[in-house]
Amino acid sequence: MDLTIILNLSGLCDQLSSFFNFPIFAKNFSMAYELSEQEQIRRNSLQELYNLGINPYPPELFPVNVNTAEILANFLADNSLYQDVTIAGRIMTRRIMGAASFVDLQDSAGRIQLYIKRDDICPGEDKTLYNTVFKRLTDIGDIIGVRGYVFVTQMGEISIHVKEFKILSKSLKPLPIVKEADGQTFDAVTDAEFKYRQRYVDLVVNPGVKDVFVKRTKMVNTIREFLNSQGALEVDTPVLQSIPGGAAARPFVTHHNALDIPLYLRIANELYLKRLIVGGFDWVYEFSRDFRNEGMDRTHNPEFTILEFYVAYKDYFWMMEQTERMLEKVALELHGTTDVTVGDKVISFKAPFKRIGILDAIKEYTGYDVYSMDESALREVCKNLEIEVNETMGKGKMIDAIFGEKCEQHYSQPTFIIDYPVEMSPLTKKHRSKPGLVERFELMVNGKEIANAYSELNDPIDQRERFEEQVRLMERGDDEAMFIDYDFLRAMEYGMPPMSGIGIGIDRLAMLMTSQVSIQDVLFFPQMRPEKKVVQQSDDSELLALGIPVEWVPVVRKAGFKTAADVKAANPNKLLNDLSGLRKKLKLEIPALRIEEVKAWSE
RNA sequence: CUCUCCGUAGCUCAGCUGGUAGAGCAAUUGACUCUUAAUCAAUGGGUCACAGGUUCGAAUCCUGUCGGGGAGACCA
Numbered sequence: 264m265d266l267t268i269i270l271n272l273s274g275l276c277d278q279l280s281s282f283f284n285f286p287i288f289a290k291n292f293s294m295a296y297e298l299s300e301q302e303q304i305r306r307n308s309l310q311e312l313y314n315l316g317i318n319p320y321p322p323e324l325f326p327v328n329v330n331t332a333e334i335l336a337n338f339l340a341d342n343s344l345y346q347d348v349t350i351a352g353r354i355m356t357r358r359i360m361g362a363a364s365f366v367d368l369q370d371s372a373g374r375i376q377l378y379i380k381r382d383d384i385c386p387g388e389d390k391t392l393y394n395t396v397f398k399r400l401t402d403i404g405d406i407i408g409v410r411g412y413v414f415v416t417q418m419g420e421i422s423i424h425v426k427e428f429k430i431l432s433k434s435l436k437p438l439p440i441v442k443e444a445d446g447q448t449f450d451a452v453t454d455a456e457f458k459y460r461q462r463y464v465d466l467v468v469n470p471g472v473k474d475v476f477v478k479r480t481k482m483v484n485t486i487r488e489f490l491n492s493q494g495a496l497e498v499d500t501p502v503l504q505s506i507p508g509g510a511a512a513r514p515f516v517t518h519h520n521a522l523d524i525p526l527y528l529r530i531a532n533e534l535y536l537k538r539l540i541v542g543g544f545d546w547v548y549e550f551s552r553d554f555r556n557e558g559m560d561r562t563h564n565p566e567f568t569i570l571e572f573y574v575a576y577k578d579y580f581w582m583m584e585q586t587e588r589m590l591e592k593v594a595l596e597l598h599g600t601t602d603v604t605v606g607d608k609v610i611s612f613k614a615p616f617k618r619i620g621i622l623d624a625i626k627e628y629t630g631y632d633v634y635s636m637d638e639s640a641l642r643e644v645c646k647n648l649e650i651e652v653n654e655t656m657g658k659g660k661m662i663d664a665i666f667g668e669k670c671e672q673h674y675s676q677p678t679f680i681i682d683y684p685v686e687m688s689p690l691t692k693k694h695r696s697k698p699g700l701v702e703r704f705e706l707m708v709n710g711k712e713i714a715n716a717y718s719e720l721n722d723p724i725d726q727r728e729r730f731e732e733q734v735r736l737m738e739r740g741d742d743e744a745m746f747i748d749y750d751f752l753r754a755m756e757y758g759m760p761p762m763s764g765i766g767i768g769i770d771r772l773a774m775l776m777t778s779q780v781s782i783q784d785v786l787f788f789p790q791m792r793p794e795k796k797v798v799q800q801s802d803d804s805e806l807l808a809l810g811i812p813v814e815w816v817p818v819v820r821k822a823g824f825k826t827a828a829d830v831k832a833a834n835p836n837k838l839l840n841d842l843s844g845l846r847k848k849l850k851l852e853i854p855a856l857r858i859e860e861v862k863a864w865s866e
Numbered sequence: 867c868u869c870u871c872c873g874u875a876g877c878u879c880a881g882c883u884g885g886u887a888g889a890g891c892a893a894u895u896g897a898c899u900c901u902u903a904a905u906c907a908a909u910g911g912g913u914c915a916c917a918g919g920u921u922c923g924a925a926u927c928c929u930g931u932c933g934g935g936g937a938g939a940c941c942a
Contacts, residue, residue, distance in 0.1 A: 300911050301876055301893055356902080363899040380899065403892075417900045439877040440892050442903040449903060450878040450891065456934045457877095468877090512942075557941050558867095651939090667942090712942065768942085792933070 301437045308400040309433050317396065319433035325408040327351050332372035338413050338421050345413035348423060350375070351431060353467065354405050356442070359398060365422075368409070369467070376422040377409060384428050397428060404434030441468045459789050478597055479773040479785055483550065485596040486570060489589050495546040495572060500535035502528060502552065508748045509533030509690070512555040515565075528554035533690065533764065534751045536573045537719065540762055541754045548572035550769065561781040562711060562771065565790050573764035578718045579702045582763040583679055586706060586714060587614035590677065590772075597776055605709055605778045608675055616677040616706070621662070624670045624680060633662060634699075655740040659687025674707035689729040689745060691717035692761075706767075713772055716765035723755040809864045 298306070312319045329348045337344055352370035362381040367374050381393040401407070410427040439457075442449040451469050452458060458465040458472075465472050487497070505524060507514035509531030519526050532551040539547045554566050574582070594601050594612035601613040619627075622634050631644050641661045645652045650668050652661055662684050674680070681704040682694060691701035702718035720726050730752070736744040773785040783789035 299876060304893065356904095358901050358904050359898090360901065360904080361898040363901085365901050365904085367902080376902075378900070382899090416902090418902070420900090420902075422900090437876045437892065440903095441877080442891075444903045447903085452877070454873095454877095454934080456873095459934095510942085555942080558939085560941095561936090563942075663942095715942085771942095794933085 302435060305402060305433070305435045305437070308402070309435065312396070312400055312430065312433065315391070315396065317430065319430050321429070321431065325349070325351050325429070325431055327408070330372040331368070331370050331375040334375060334413055335373065335421055347410070348413060349408065349410045350423065351406065351408040354401065354403050354407060357403060362393075364397070368407070376416070376420055377411075377425050378416065378422045379425045379428065383424070383426055392428070396430070401430065402434060402437070403440070404436070404438040405430060406432040406434070438464065439468050443470060455783070459783055459791055460794060462787050475777045475779060475785060476787065478777050481597060482593050482773060482776055483769065485593050486589060489592055490548050490572065493546070495548050496544055498536070498539060498547045498549050500532045500549060500551075504529050506746050506748045508745060508751065511745060513557055515554050515556045530555050531569070531766065532571055533766070534748055536571055536764070537759065538751065538754045540573050540575050541757060541759045545576075546572065546574045559790065561783070564770065564782050564786055567782070568769040570767045570769055571764065573719065573762050575760040575762045577763040578761070579681070579704055579716055579763050582716045582765055583618070583704060584615070586716070586765065587616050593772075593776060603776060603778070605775055606780065608709065610676060610709060610775065612677060616679055618679040618681055620682045621666055621680050622682070625662070625665055628670045628673065629665065633665070655736070657686050657736055659684050663687050671707060671712070672710040675709055677706060677708045679704045679706055688717065689733050690720055690726075692720045693725070708775055711771060712768070713775065714765055714767040716763065719762045719764050721755060721759040721761055723752055726755055727752055811864055
């Protein structure tokens with residue numbers, strides 16, 4: 264870029280600058296066309312603040328000494344409190360009435376109304392702070408700090424009478440406007456894509472969203488306390504595993520460069536926790552972030568959290584009692600009652616929960632007694648029930664399919680489904696009295712599985728055979744069958760205490776406990792397809808290089824042609840049309856283009 | 867992967883069987899010293915997701931693409 268171009272650029276900047284009424288830096292002057300009107304105005308305000316000697320992003324701490332919830336909770340009882348508060352938060356609405364204004368300030372704990380009077384924040388002659396800085400240069404979404412005293416307005420609302428006011432962070436993008444009155448919400452952001460991609464905005468503007476996540480954390484804390492108080496030890500085990508074991512699922516694969524081996528993101532942490540029990544711990548647990556490379560829907564996210572815990576010398580009956588007690592406690596802690604409203608149902612987490620054998624459940628809902636059936640008989644049953652089966656499915660998978668299709672949805676109230684067929688439970692101890700079954704339960708709530716537990720298999724010879732059966736299934740084409748983890752077998756050969764273990768889907772439990780129908784609503788940042796780049800990054804120089812006059816470059820970009828390739832691919836007639844239209848529309852005082860010029864750009 | 871619905875101003879949404887876009891809030895300017903979905907007046911703001919096609923004419927009809935929701939398939 265030679266000197267003349269630089270000179271031209273700065274000349275153009277002045278022109279654009281006056282057009283948009285704010286300074287534009289040469290480096291990114293094209294941006295001016297790509298911002299919305301409101302964003303331009305906010306940048307303009309930002310510059311004006313600088314011009315007034317105000318730093319809209321001050322570096323020093325702001326000494327907050329109270330939050331909104333504390334004030335609202337305590338002030339009415341004692342009006343002498345909070346007579347010198349400093350508080351900070353985001354401006355959510357403004358009601359300006361000349362020399363006095365009301366502002367709703369939102370902090371992490373809630374909202375409170377501010378009363379800002381011109382002559383209080385500007386005691387002298389100079390009213391700039393109120394008239395200009397507050398009224399004109401401050402916007403909804405800005406983060407401010409104020410100092411003042413708490414009082415009650417004539418309308419009876421607890422408010423802060425502001426004496427000092429300071430901008431702590433200028434907001435450049437307008438927030439969606441959500442209004443509330445008498446418990447009703449107006450214009451809430453309902454677009455799922457917007458909510459999930461820009462959760463930060465969802466959290467700011469939509470009432471109740473924060474509460475879901477606060478409840479989720481409270482739930483996890485309650486569980487942690489429940490376990491810790493009984494002597495359980497929280498541990499961390501590897502996320503990157505060379506053998507993805509402990510569950511039937513498709514893993515994500517990655518590669519470790521230094522070791523030059525494939526590694527898998529864990530689908531479960533079961534086998535590692537069991538190793539720790541071999542090592543001599545009696546009770547270990549982990550809130551495990553697991554990853555499964557499978558479909559996504561409202562109960563499945565590629566990464567999700569499972570609580571697993573393993574307890575030596577216990578069996579699955581003991582585990583059922585623990586589970587009941589734990590969930591009862593969670594419900595009480597979160598809702599103050601064991602009855603939790605989920606959608607239009609009320610679910611009672613009052614212990615004990617109902618228990619029923621999976622085969623009895625199938626008998627109840629289908630009439631078939633599949634207990635002693637062989638594979639071909641079972642296939643026939645599936646056919647009669649119109650359940651799709653294929654050659655890769657063994658006995659266990661078919662029974663699972665029948666249950667999933669015909670029974671699962673009936674269990675709204677917490678119900679333990681117990682005593683599963685051995686074929687679908689390769690890590691589970693054989694049933695003490697019912698041949699062909701294992702000591703396993705799943706907890707169904709609201710028609711969904713939320714926990715899965717067993718008396719854990721600790722016979723290394725049996726375990727080896729079960730793994731080998733899995734390999735046979737894999738050879739039949741079952742891509743979910745488990746790999747053999749030889750180190751796990753070795754650990755078991757040293758002697759593994761009898762134990763019971765469980766996995767509880769924390770996301771699904773959070774859905775239940777917060778009455779959300781979609782897993783995306785209990786994850787801060789649910790998985791999404793990457794957003795297409797909204798603004799294509801390109802350098803003006805590549806457009807200049809085509810011979811486009813410098814004064815036309817921002818116009819070309821505004822017209823949607825952001826790269827040299829875009830311009831070359833364009834029909835010159837259309838391009839000329841678009842550009843001339845913009846020139847007219849924006850009333851640009853630059854020479855009109857001729858078709859020959861435009862054609863020359865793409866040659 | 868299949869079916870289905872959706873994508874219009876910063877946000878929430880209208881826009882009929884084709885005739886180049888409207889409202890409320892938000893924004894700008896002004897009035898107003900206890901308002902609270904504040905009010906009143908005026909003003910500005912849109913490549914109607916993207917790309918093709920049909921047509922004199924497309925937000926609207928057709929095809930494809932992208933993104934999202936829902937249902938199914940697969941799967942915990």
